[in-house]
Amino acid sequence: IMGGHDAGTQQQFTGVAKYFNSFTITGRRNCVLATYATIATIFLFFKLKPKKQPAVTEK
Amino acid sequence: MMLNLFDQFMSPTLLGIPLMLLALSLPWVLYPKPLKRWLNNRTLTIQSWFINNFIKQIFLPMNTEGHKWAMLLTSLLIFLITLNLLGLLPYTFTPTTQLSLNMAFATPIWLTTVILGMRKQPTHSLGHLLPEGTPTLLIPILVVIETISLFIRPLALGVRLTANLTAGHLLIQLIASGAYFLFPLMPAVALLTSTLLFLLTLLEVAVAMIQAYVFVLLLSLYLQENI
Numbered sequence: 367i368m369g370g371h372d373a374g375t376q377q378q379f380t381g382v383a384k385y386f387n388s389f390t391i392t393g394r395r396n397c398v399l400a401t402y403a404t405i406a407t408i409f410l411f412f413k414l415k416p417k418k419q420p421a422v423t424e425k
Numbered sequence: 426m427m428l429n430l431f432d433q434f435m436s437p438t439l440l441g442i443p444l445m446l447l448a449l450s451l452p453w454v455l456y457p458k459p460l461k462r463w464l465n466n467r468t469l470t471i472q473s474w475f476i477n478n479f480i481k482q483i484f485l486p487m488n489t490e491g492h493k494w495a496m497l498l499t500s501l502l503i504f505l506i507t508l509n510l511l512g513l514l515p516y517t518f519t520p521t522t523q524l525s526l527n528m529a530f531a532t533p534i535w536l537t538t539v540i541l542g543m544r545k546q547p548t549h550s551l552g553h554l555l556p557e558g559t560p561t562l563l564i565p566i567l568v569v570i571e572t573i574s575l576f577i578r579p580l581a582l583g584v585r586l587t588a589n590l591t592a593g594h595l596l597i598q599l600i601a602s603g604a605y606f607l608f609p610l611m612p613a614v615a616l617l618t619s620t621l622l623f624l625l626t627l628l629e630v631a632v633a634m635i636q637a638y639v640f641v642l643l644l645s646l647y648l649q650e651n652i
Contacts, residue, residue: 388559394552401568 430598434591437518448520452507476503483645491652494645501530502641509590509633513597513626522594524587527640531582534644539575542651550651578647582640589636593629600625 379387386400387393437444457468465473479502480495505521512519520526542550554571555564604618 388555388561388564389557391548391552394555394557395548397564398551398554398568401565404565405569 430595433518433594433598434522436523444518445520448518449508451511452504455507456503483642487645487649488652491645491648494648497534498641498645501534501644502637505530505586505637505640506634509637510630512590512594513629513633519590519594521586522591524583527583527586528579531579531640531644535579535582535647538644538647538651541648545652553650578643582643586636586640589632593625593632596625597622597629 379390379393383393385393386396388397437448456472457466459469460466476499480499483498484492484495508519508521511517512521539550554575555568556571559567600618600622604615604622607615607618
């Protein structure tokens with residue numbers, strides 16, 4: 367094995383890292399899409415969350 | 426007596442008629458069109474030499490798909506350089522000090538490069554929003570940062586040109602007013618101020634050309650990333 371910096375292209379990724387890593391172009395693309403999807407989900411969750419109505423009591 | 430330093434940046438009007446169209450069409454009027462003769466005159470030769478050198482400089486690193494943009498970017502460069510240089514003449518209006526004009530140039534062209542990139546090579550365009558080798562924990566933060574830096578590009582382009590030209594014109598007016606008012610009071614200081622004004626004017630001529638070139642160069646770089 368030669369010394370020096372490994373560019374990452376020769377690494378064999380397994381499992382989730384095969385699809386989500388910051389070395390291959392498809393891995394980077396998937397990470398970006400996953401980040402956008404997470405942000406959109408959090409935004410939609412708070413947007414669509416039903417607001418709590420205070421209980422109406424008769425005096 | 427209070428000088429109004431910002432009158433020079435107001436859009437010119439004459440009897441209520443806006444003269445912006447006149448100011449914008451002036452570069453078109455100044456340049457000669459190619460002759461039908463076999464040999465060109467000196468003006469046309471210099472013009473062709475300049476355009477050819479610019480095209481070689483900008484488009485050699487680009488692939489052939491991007492060469493279709495040569496006419497757009499070259500005409501944009503010549504337009505911006507001419508507007509900037511004409512604005513350095515006394516009592517003229519510089520359209521490129523208006524943010525609206527610069528944003529109108531920057532935003533559509535930048536958006537075109539982004540849309541082209543997303544259409545032709547979506548994986549590469551999206552993949553470039555995350556730098557290679559980013560540690561796992563930093564991935565979401567860097568994606569957000571890179572997205573923000575992508576969307577800030579047209580704003581940076583427009584504001585860079587506006588700010589450079591506005592600042593230069595303001596400085597010229599300030600120092601010229603200073604030299605003028607100091608002359609009867611302290612002639613020696615006024616002479617120094619005039620020397621400073623001369624040097625500043627030379628700098629502004631350089632800035633006028635460089636800023637137009639930087640504007641077009643950055644647009645060509647954004648195109649190179651996406652084409």
